[in-house]
Amino acid sequence: MSEPPQALFVSYTAVLGGAERILLANATALEGPVAVACPDGALADAARTGGLEVLPLSEQRAELRGSSRDRLAAPLRLAALRAEVRRAVVNTRPRCVIGWSMRGVLVAAGALAGMRGAPPLVFCHNDLLPSRGVGTAVRAAASRAQRVVALSHAIAEDLDPRGRLAVQVIHPGVDLERFTPTPLPDGPPEALVLGAIVGWKSPGLALDAAELARRDLPGLTVRLAGAPLGEAGQELWRALEQRVATSGLARLDGGIEDVPGAIAGSTCLLHCADHEPFGVALTEALACGRPVVAPRAAGPLEIVDESCGALYEPGSAAAAAEALVHVVRHAPDMAGPARERAERLFDRRISVRRFRALVEELT
Numbered sequence: 001m002s003e004p005p006q007a008l009f010v011s012y013t014a015v016l017g018g019a020e021r022i023l024l025a026n027a028t029a030l031e032g033p034v035a036v037a038c039p040d041g042a043l044a045d046a047a048r049t050g051g052l053e054v055l056p057l058s059e060q061r062a063e064l065r066g067s068s069r070d071r072l073a074a075p076l077r078l079a080a081l082r083a084e085v086r087r088a089v090v091n092t093r094p095r096c097v098i099g100w101s102m103r104g105v106l107v108a109a110g111a112l113a114g115m116r117g118a119p120p121l122v123f124c125h126n127d128l129l130p131s132r133g134v135g136t137a138v139r140a141a142a143s144r145a146q147r148v149v150a151l152s153h154a155i156a157e158d159l160d161p162r163g164r165l166a167v168q169v170i171h172p173g174v175d176l177e178r179f180t181p182t183p184l185p186d187g188p189p190e191a192l193v194l195g196a197i198v199g200w201k202s203p204g205l206a207l208d209a210a211e212l213a214r215r216d217l218p219g220l221t222v223r224l225a226g227a228p229l230g231e232a233g234q235e236l237w238r239a240l241e242q243r244v245a246t247s248g249l250a251r252l253d254g255g256i257e258d259v260p261g262a263i264a265g266s267t268c269l270l271h272c273a274d275h276e277p278f279g280v281a282l283t284e285a286l287a288c289g290r291p292v293v294a295p296r297a298a299g300p301l302e303i304v305d306e307s308c309g310a311l312y313e314p315g316s317a318a319a320a321a322e323a324l325v326h327v328v329r330h331a332p333d334m335a336g337p338a339r340e341r342a343e344r345l346f347d348r349r350i351s352v353r354r355f356r357a358l359v360e361e362l363t
Contacts, residue, residue, distance in 0.1 A: 005035040005053065007122075007359055008094035010085055010111075012103040014041025014059055017196070018280045019126040022151070022172045023100050024050055026124075029352035030359060037088050055088045057081060078106055085111035089119065095363040098122040099145070102129075102138045109141035120146040120362050125167070127277050128158045128298070139165075147362055149355070152278040154298040170355055171302070172280055173348030174287045181289035181339045182264040188219030189328045191293070192266035194259070194281040195273070197228040197237050202272040204240070205317055209270070210249055212321035217328055221248075222270065225262050227255035263288040268327050271300065274314040279303055287342035291327045291334035293320065303346075308338035 009027055011020065020043045027034045028050045036047045039059040047054050058080065085107055089097060096119050097112060099105030105123040112118040123145040129135040142148050142159065148167045150156035156167040193206045203224055210222045228237040237252070244250040256262050263269070269285035271294040278299035282292050292309035294300035304311055310323035327334065 003033050004093040004095060006030055006032040006095050006363060007034050007098050008055075008089065008092060008096070008119075009034070009036045009038075009098045009100050010104045010108040011036065011038040011043060011100045012057075012081060012107060013101075014039035014043055016042035016046055019101060020046075022126070022280070023124075024052075025172070025348060026352055026355045027052055029356050031356070035088075035092060035094065037085055055092070057084050078103070078110065081107045082110035086115065089115070094119050096120045096122055096146075096359060098124060098359075099141070100124050101126050102134065105141045105145065106137060109144050113144075122147045122149065122359065122362065125150045125155055125159055128155060128275055135159075147358055149358065152299045152302055154302065155277050168358065170351055170358075171346060172278065172283075173351035174280075174283045174342055174346050175348050176287055176343060179260050179263070179284050179287035179342075181287075181335065184267060184331055184335065185265055188221065189217055189267040189331075190265065191220065191222050191268055191270040191324060191328075192262060192285075192290075193222060193224045193226070193270050193272070194262065194285070195226045195271075197224070197226050197233050197240070198230075199232060199236060200273055200275070201226075202274065202315075203236070204243075205272040205315070205320065206270050207240075207243060207247075207250055208317035209272070209320035209324055211247075212317060213324045213328075214249070216325045220324075220328070222250035223253060223262070223266065224250055225253045225256045225259075259284060260288060263290055266290060267331050268293060268309070268324070270320070270324060271295070272320065276300055283342055283346040286338040287346070289335040289339045291331055291338055293323045293327050295320075305341070308334050308341050 035053040035055055037055040037057055038044055039057050044054045097108050099108035123142050148165045150167050150169050153169050156169050160167050195201050214220050228234045263285050268290055269292045274295055276299045282303045285292050292304045294304055295314035296311035297314045310327050312319035312323040
């Protein structure tokens with residue numbers, strides 16, 4: 001890259017999850033050259049496809065959750081990544097560095113520490129803090145950033161409960177041309193559960209709620225559309241397979257490429273994670289004119305209101321079932337308001353414009 005990049009995004013991960021798709025949407029919207037420092041993998045491949053320069057990093061595990069062994073080894077792994085990112089900054093001379101996620105900012109802030117003429121740092125925060133110790137480290141790194149951005153007010157308040165960091169909230173937007181309204185499908189109702197198969201997403205609760213809701217909604221089925229992550233996800237997948245094999249209540253689809261098509265085939269979206277930082281799948285469902293059933297906590301509180309869905313007490317299958325019955329029965333009346341809410345609050349063109357303005361102001 002002959003011209004210094006306007007921004008260097010730093011990500012510890014090689015996978016292409018929801019947060020990384022938001023990274024790509026923001027990065028490709030910036031003017032001029034943009035670079036992404038990350039390990040080789042799906043994220044790097046997608047970045048190259050999007051016309052971004054990729055600066056490969058070693059694939060170091062930098063777990064902030066997990067076993068005691070993972071946590072003890074994390075400082076050494078972070079130090080190795082910091083050295084690599086520091087070399088990347090020296091070699092490319094970006095106009096700003098963007099630490100993407102908690103581990104991204106821990107790496108980026110450490111890489112820039114003590115560097116003469118260091119570029120300004122932006123921290124993009126996408127998750128809730130997993131522990132007090134991690135929170136202390138992340139807040140210290142965030143205090144060294146010139147700008148702090150959060151995906152939701154829930155994330156911002158979790159990071160900065162005393163309002164010391166002046167966190168700016170930019171909700172990630174939806175591609176309203178890709179996610180478009182379609183008529184509700186004929187036949188028995190189907191609740192779509194969209195997201196990775198991991199424990200904290202509580203897919204089992206979706207099945208519990210559907211079993212209860214079937215008393216009032218005969219023929220109701222659940223479609224679990226998402227791939228298992230890691231060994232724990234594979235174990236959970238096998239348990240779900242055993243459960244649905246004989247009940248006829250649900251089907252497991254694994255990872256899907258056509259997300260709008262999956263939403264179009266459903267009556268509503270059912271979300272069960274008790275502590276969802278934001279919930280991109282919820283905004284995508286609204287954009288397709290599908291109402292949402294979700295816990296009354298964290299990110300969903302900023303996405304769903306009574307015009308386009310129902311919120312229920314987190315962790316309660318009975319409350320989720322009651323909300324599911326209500327939404328299915330009123331789905332035709334909620335379709336229009338769902339789309340209108342997505343257009344008003346979650347238009348990707350507006351969110352990336354706000355992010356671009358923040359970077360341009362800083363650089």
